[in-house]
Amino acid sequence: MTLLRLLFNRFRWALLSVLALSIASAGLSVGVIAFTNERMLHPQNELSSTLMLFGGLLAAVFVIGTASQICMTTLGHRLVYQLRRTLVKRILDTDLERLERLGPPRLLASLNSDTSHLTSAFISLPSAVYGLVLNLGGFAYLAWLSQPLFVATAGWMLLTVMVGWLLMRQTHARIDAARTIEDSLYEDYQAALLGRKELALNRQRAERFYRDEFEPHAAASRDRETAADIFNGFNENWANMMILGSIGLVFFLAHGAGWADHAVATTYSLTILFLRTSLTGLIAAIPSLIGGSVALDKLNSLQLPEYRPDFSDLPRNLTSNWQALTFQGVRYRYPETEGSNRFEVGPLDLTLKAGEIVFLIGGNGSGKTTFTRLLTGLYPAQAGTILWNGSALTEPDRPAYRRLFSTVFSDFHLFHRLLGPDGSDPAPEEIAYWLERLELTHKVKVGDGRLQDSRLSQGQRKRLALLAAILEDRPVMVLDEWAADQDPGYRRRFYTELLPLLKAQGKTVLAVTHDEHYFDVADRVVKMDEGRLLEIDSHRLRTESTCVSQLVQ
Numbered sequence: 001m002t003l004l005r006l007l008f009n010r011f012r013w014a015l016l017s018v019l020a021l022s023i024a025s026a027g028l029s030v031g032v033i034a035f036t037n038e039r040m041l042h043p044q045n046e047l048s049s050t051l052m053l054f055g056g057l058l059a060a061v062f063v064i065g066t067a068s069q070i071c072m073t074t075l076g077h078r079l080v081y082q083l084r085r086t087l088v089k090r091i092l093d094t095d096l097e098r099l100e101r102l103g104p105p106r107l108l109a110s111l112n113s114d115t116s117h118l119t120s121a122f123i124s125l126p127s128a129v130y131g132l133v134l135n136l137g138g139f140a141y142l143a144w145l146s147q148p149l150f151v152a153t154a155g156w157m158l159l160t161v162m163v164g165w166l167l168m169r170q171t172h173a174r175i176d177a178a179r180t181i182e183d184s185l186y187e188d189y190q191a192a193l194l195g196r197k198e199l200a201l202n203r204q205r206a207e208r209f210y211r212d213e214f215e216p217h218a219a220a221s222r223d224r225e226t227a228a229d230i231f232n233g234f235n236e237n238w239a240n241m242m243i244l245g246s247i248g249l250v251f252f253l254a255h256g257a258g259w260a261d262h263a264v265a266t267t268y269s270l271t272i273l274f275l276r277t278s279l280t281g282l283i284a285a286i287p288s289l290i291g292g293s294v295a296l297d298k299l300n301s302l303q304l305p306e307y308r309p310d311f312s313d314l315p316r317n318l319t320s321n322w323q324a325l326t327f328q329g330v331r332y333r334y335p336e337t338e339g340s341n342r343f344e345v346g347p348l349d350l351t352l353k354a355g356e357i358v359f360l361i362g363g364n365g366s367g368k369t370t371f372t373r374l375l376t377g378l379y380p381a382q383a384g385t386i387l388w389n390g391s392a393l394t395e396p397d398r399p400a401y402r403r404l405f406s407t408v409f410s411d412f413h414l415f416h417r418l419l420g421p422d423g424s425d426p427a428p429e430e431i432a433y434w435l436e437r438l439e440l441t442h443k444v445k446v447g448d449g450r451l452q453d454s455r456l457s458q459g460q461r462k463r464l465a466l467l468a469a470i471l472e473d474r475p476v477m478v479l480d481e482w483a484a485d486q487d488p489g490y491r492r493r494f495y496t497e498l499l500p501l502l503k504a505q506g507k508t509v510l511a512v513t514h515d516e517h518y519f520d521v522a523d524r525v526v527k528m529d530e531g532r533l534l535e536i537d538s539h540r541l542r543t544e545s546t547c548v549s550q551l552v553q
């Protein structure tokens with residue numbers, strides 16, 4: 001029903017036309033039987049005109065039936081296409097916090113498995129709807145043929161449906177359980193692919209992973225799916241047996257109890273036999289339909305934001321004329337997760353002025369990355385105020401606020417397409433200029449604004465990520481340990497040439513770094529310590545570090 005409701009909400013008129021076509025097609029099919037019974041068994045007109053009428057009816061069954069099937073299949077595929085587009089857009093509109101909480105395996109399972117279950121459901125839907133309509137039409141015809149026989153067969157069929165319903169609930173429970181296990185399977189697939197180097201080097205680890213983690217999930221999924229198919233097999237055979245039994249019942253009641261004559265009993269049984277194929281087809285479609293409905297429930301459980309077709313997020317323009325960003329008592333605490341302490345940063349007080357180079361230092365786990373996510377608006381400030389040029393920003397300003405920043409995080413993703421300011425295509429000479437400065441001119445080819453080959457070393461990939469961030473031409477650049485993967489020569493060039501060049505171009509740079517030798521490049525150095533920010537006297541820090549180096553020597 002959820003599937004039908006979804007179809008009805010999205011494609012009301014198309015669905016109504018398909019239903020009308022299905023009803024016409026089913027009506028015509030029942031009409032063929034009625035015609036055979038009325039005209040072929042007891043011809044009233046000339047044989048040739050009866051045959052022509054019969055041929056016409058058959059042609060109409062073919063044309064309307066095919067049209068109904070084509071419409072329903074096209075509609076099903078259209079819906080799957082719409083689901084994919086809206087799902088990806090909703091993921092693109094979801095806050096980082098929620099995405100992190102859901103985790104990539106769960107999202108991938110939905111993108112992959114739920115959409116494919118929905119595809120199968122929609123492909124089964126035409127035959128299910130057709131079977132349903134045909135059976136309703138067929139039973140109406142049976143009622144018209146003989147009311148006493150109909151009451152008896154309806155009671156028989158009610159028993160069939162009730163037992164079938166119980167079996168279907170068992171199928172549903174197994175399919176639901178199998179889908180839950182699929183999330184764990186996707187987690188295993190991800191571990192097998194992303195951990196391929198570790199697993200290749202350590203075969204014991206590979207064996208333990210395969211045996212203790214992947215196999216139990218795969219086996220549990222197999223067992224649930226097998227059980228679901230067995231219950232559905234029961235259901236199919238139960239329905240088949242009961243339909244055949246109903247023919248015996250009809251003949252018994254007609255001849256044994258004298259409820260109807262032989263001709264009516266024969267037509268009655270012929271109609272039941274005709275309905276049998278579509279009825280068992282309807283039951284065979286049940287697992288796919290249940291799978292689709294479970295997939296829909298799963299998609300809803302992700303609690304993604306409603307679909308919005310547009311990408312605009314600019315209630316205010318904060319990028320032009322920005323002078324200062326101020327954090328006043330800003331706090332952020334990670335959401336509750338099982339078995340881990342909730343880390344908190346803040347209260348944070350900091351002012352970032354346009355054109356400054358600020359270095360952020362601090363020990364592992366002190367909260368530097370968390371702070372950069374808070375600064376860039378990826379995480380919301382849960383307390384305190386963020387001021388832009390002295391005026392306080394509110395939650396609806398966050399999307400516009402994020403447009404102030406371009407970033408290279410330590411877990412950056414390199415997109416093939418390079419973008420210029422405001423999503424425009426970057427100028428080729430601009431790309432060439434920065435490729436030269438990043439010493440990548442002979443390593444990387446850019447055609448039509450796309451990187452042709454990104455199979456590079458980690459340090460080179462990071463240079464490309466920096467290129468992408470620079471080309472976006474946003475006022476503030478946040479670089480998380482960018483220089484950590486660079487060789488000493490290029491690291492020096494980054495601190496002594498690139499950063500001053502960016503500053504000269506008016507950029508503000510916040511760089512997370514541990515490179516104390518280059519602290520004099522920064523206008524200011526701030527330190528993160530257990531979630532709190534402290535302003536540091538960089539000159540004193542540098543002198544201390546030089547003394548320690550001399551002592552060690």
Ligand SMILES: Nc1ncnc2c1ncn2[C@@H]1O[C@H](COP(=O)(O)OP(=O)(O)OP(=O)(O)O)[C@@H](O)[C@H]1O
Pocket residue numbers: 100334335337343362363364365366367368369370371528
């Ligand atoms: N998604 C998350 N959910 C919950 N806690 C998190 C999450 N990400 C990080 N943390 C916690 O926040 C703390 C700070 O992490 P963060 O990555 O900000 O530190 P960092 O200073 O950047 O460390 P490093 O120098 O090692 O990169 C850690 O204790 C970590 O356990």
